[in-house]
Amino acid sequence: MKVSQIAGFLGSGKTTALMKIAEGLVNKGCRIAIVVNDVGEISIDSKFVEANGLEAREIAGGCICCQIAGSFAETLVKLHEVFDPQIVIVEPSGVAIPWGLKRAAEYSEAKAEMIIEHAPVITLVDATRIDMLLKAVRRLVETQIRESDVCFVNKVDAASPEAVAKTEEFIASINPRAEIAHLSSVTGEGLDLVYDTIVDRISPRYDDAVEEELLRKQYAKRE
Amino acid sequence: MTMSGDDHDDLHLDLHRAVDELGKYAIVIKVRSESGVSKEEILRFVDHIMKRSVQICMENGADIVGHVKSFVWSSEGNIMGSIVDAAQEKAAFKDSLPVESLREFEFTMHVIVHGIWDDVVRDLTRSILDEVFADYDMDFEIVDDHYEVEKGIDHH
Numbered sequence: 001m002k003v004s005q006i007a008g009f010l011g012s013g014k015t016t017a018l019m020k021i022a023e024g025l026v027n028k029g030c031r032i033a034i035v036v037n038d039v040g041e042i043s044i045d046s047k048f049v050e051a052n053g054l055e056a057r058e059i060a061g062g063c064i065c066c067q068i069a070g071s072f073a074e075t076l077v078k079l080h081e082v083f084d085p086q087i088v089i090v091e092p093s094g095v096a097i098p099w100g101l102k103r104a105a106e107y108s109e110a111k112a113e114m115i116i117e118h119a120p121v122i123t124l125v126d127a128t129r130i131d132m133l134l135k136a137v138r139r140l141v142e143t144q145i146r147e148s149d150v151c152f153v154n155k156v157d158a159a160s161p162e163a164v165a166k167t168e169e170f171i172a173s174i175n176p177r178a179e180i181a182h183l184s185s186v187t188g189e190g191l192d193l194v195y196d197t198i199v200d201r202i203s204p205r206y207d208d209a210v211e212e213e214l215l216r217k218q219y220a221k222r223e
Numbered sequence: 224m225t226m227s228g229d230d231h232d233d234l235h236l237d238l239h240r241a242v243d244e245l246g247k248y249a250i251v252i253k254v255r256s257e258s259g260v261s262k263e264e265i266l267r268f269v270d271h272i273m274k275r276s277v278q279i280c281m282e283n284g285a286d287i288v289g290h291v292k293s294f295v296w297s298s299e300g301n302i303m304g305s306i307v308d309a310a311q312e313k314a315a316f317k318d319s320l321p322v323e324s325l326r327e328f329e330f331t332m333h334v335i336v337h338g339i340w341d342d343v344v345r346d347l348t349r350s351i352l353d354e355v356f357a358d359y360d361m362d363f364e365i366v367d368d369h370y371e372v373e374k375g376i377d378h379h
Contacts, residue, residue, distance in 0.1 A: 010289035051296075
């Protein structure tokens with residue numbers, strides 16, 4: 001079972017993109033489930049996902065990479081037993097650390113006969129609000145960018161060329177190793193690349209030493 | 224040099240604190256209308272209450288909208304609403320309600336803004352209910368109130 005993380009700050013267009021992505025993958029014959037872990041106690045997104053006929057699980061009460069990692073692993077086991085999805089798309093809360101989430105997903109291997117694979121971590125960055133985000137919630141946005149493999153500059157249909165360019169420069173300055181691409185759920189730009197990223201590519205499994213090194217490099221400025 | 228478990232925990236706590244700078248509140252309301260309420264009126268109501276909740280939060284210290292999302296649910300279908308920017312003139316809707324009117328529906332609204340605490344968001348959101356519903360021929364009853372205080376930090 002492959003786990004695909006799609007991160008991004010609130011309002012970055014995750015839910016709209018996620019529905020398009022799920023629809024596209026289902027049309028390609030993939031069996032998809034969606035796990036939503038929103039900030040706060042309730043998730044509108046999971047209600048919406050379920051109302052649209054997709055297999056959804058809501059995990060409330062904390063961050064799935066630490067506080068409720070066990071619940072996340074149990075959720076994956078239950079999905080495997082009941083629905084056996086090929087791909088589980090996870091919309092984590094704004095503070096889940098991707099490496100921690102990988103570890104939490106791999107916990108499920110001890111509870112059921114399955115092997116977890118990871119798709120590259122995708123982060124959506126809202127180009128239409130880049131100035132506001134950098135002013136008010138820069139730390140959160142930086143963290144999501146640092147931890148991603150592929151960053152999509154989202155809402156490129158509505159953002160000015162200057163805002164798109166500024167968003168790209170910001171991403172590159174935070175995470176030079178990340179691939180940068182454009183996405184629009186309105187025009188469909190970039191969706192094929194998202195499908196290919198999720199279906200055809202693999203991201204490394206959790207590794208204590210790798211995580212430690214990543215954290216050391218990425219957060220050294222804090223010290 | 225390696226990062227110790229304590230450093231990792233500190234980082235994680237920092238991130239949770241960052242999220243706790245987001246004021247969060249969710250409410251579930253049962254809405255009834257004896258004579259039935261048209262879909263057009265439901266959409267007007269949802270747009271009204273969502274925009275009003277954003278407005279009152281921004282007037283009282285919030286500096287950015289995380290998101291305000293809503294979900295109208297009935298056995299006939301649903302409507303999802305979303306506002307992600309205080310400057311947004313109208314809520315965005317995903318309309319999956321294939322009927323012209325409803326006598327009863329459940330309305331869930333989730334407000335997340337940056338810059339004010341959970342209890343302020345709760346109080347502000349609840350303070351607009353009577354005012355907004357006064358414009359519509361609908362009765363309401365709060366059936367659930369998802370209020371939490373600094374859940375992320377409490378855990379640690």
